[in-house]
Amino acid sequence: DVKVTQSSRYLVKRTGEKVFLECVQDMDHENMFWYRQDPGLGLRLIYFSYDVKMKEKGDIPEGYSVSREKKERFSLILESASTNQTSMYLCASSQWGIVGNTIYFGEGSWLTVV
Amino acid sequence: AQKITQTQPGMFVQEKEAVTLDCTYDTSDPSYGLFWYKQPSSGEMIFLIYQGSYDQQNATEGRYSLNFQKARKSANLVISASQLGDSAMYFCAMRGSTSYGKLTFGQGTILTVHP
Numbered sequence: 681d682v683k684v685t686q687s688s689r690y691l692v693k694r695t696g697e698k699v700f701l702e703c704v705q706d707m708d709h710e711n712m713f714w715y716r717q718d719p720g721l722g723l724r725l726i727y728f729s730y731d732v733k734m735k736e737k738g739d740i741p742e743g744y745s746v747s748r749e750k751k752e753r754f755s756l757i758l759e760s761a762s763t764n765q766t767s768m769y770l771c772a773s774s775q776w777g778i779v780g781n782t783i784y785f786g787e788g789s790w791l792t793v794v
Numbered sequence: 795a796q797k798i799t800q801t802q803p804g805m806f807v808q809e810k811e812a813v814t815l816d817c818t819y820d821t822s823d824p825s826y827g828l829f830w831y832k833q834p835s836s837g838e839m840i841f842l843i844y845q846g847s848y849d850q851q852n853a854t855e856g857r858y859s860l861n862f863q864k865a866r867k868s869a870n871l872v873i874s875a876s877q878l879g880d881s882a883m884y885f886c887a888m889r890g891s892t893s894y895g896k897l898t899f900g901q902g903t904i905l906t907v908h909p
Contacts, residue, residue: 722901725896779891780844
């Protein structure tokens, strides 16, 4: 079975802390994504990567950065966490190629910034 | 740019009845795919059904079917014979041929199934 694993399910961090959210996939997928989910707004794309060391901004990249040093791992970094970054974060991966390729999601990380 | 619109924040249905969740989209991509995902309260995203823009027939997967009307740019999800376990958030999403595989999501619809 395809597996996308997010390192932390629930986190509570203080304002100003540096936060790392880790995501690992085991299917050798080229594409990896970080989304943020908020009520009434659906899922919004923060960053994505289509290859090792390659990254592209999504719709809401401000306040975030990412790292992809290995194909299977895609990290989301909050350089200085703020309360408006309290949210649920979802990592996803898919194969490069046709539009019908399934996108697989991790279980989500619930981040609270206090 | 791509846009997905789900206009129903919440829907209610009686158990064993059918329900339609609305989704409209906008894109300039010549080729695209439309997806529906279910998200229970646990937070996981469960893939339900896929429709390609050039598919001639509407997609079906068990109790799920997709009412695809390309000219109207709509891709409504129909759930037949609703079950209590269908209560969840439902997201419509699309991916264009020029979008590096990114999925664009709608706002979601919360479905509640009553016994």
